[in-house]
Amino acid sequence: MTRTILAYLDPGSMSMFVQLLLGGLASLAVALKLWWRKILKFLHIRKDDPKADPVAPGAGEDAIAVRAEAAHEPVETGKR
Numbered sequence: 001m002t003r004t005i006l007a008y009l010d011p012g013s014m015s016m017f018v019q020l021l022l023g024g025l026a027s028l029a030v031a032l033k034l035w036w037r038k039i040l041k042f043l044h045i046r047k048d049d050p051k052a053d054p055v056a057p058g059a060g061e062d063a064i065a066v067r068a069e070a071a072h073e074p075v076e077t078g079k080r
Helices: 011-034 036-042 061-071
Strands: none
Touching (some): 011 036
């Protein structure tokens, strides 16, 4: 016994599939861009960058000294 099935996909179905595919690729690209540095660190391609403490333009040597001292003070978290 032969059974004939007549199926029809309208253009809207294919358009929706293409839109789903392109939207998935776009979201993957955005996620990759947001997590790029962490991915490179995980793969041991890039080492941790030392965090620089930028000083505001026009700040004198006193501001630099205060920030340097504050960087070496212990921080209390309140949890024990």
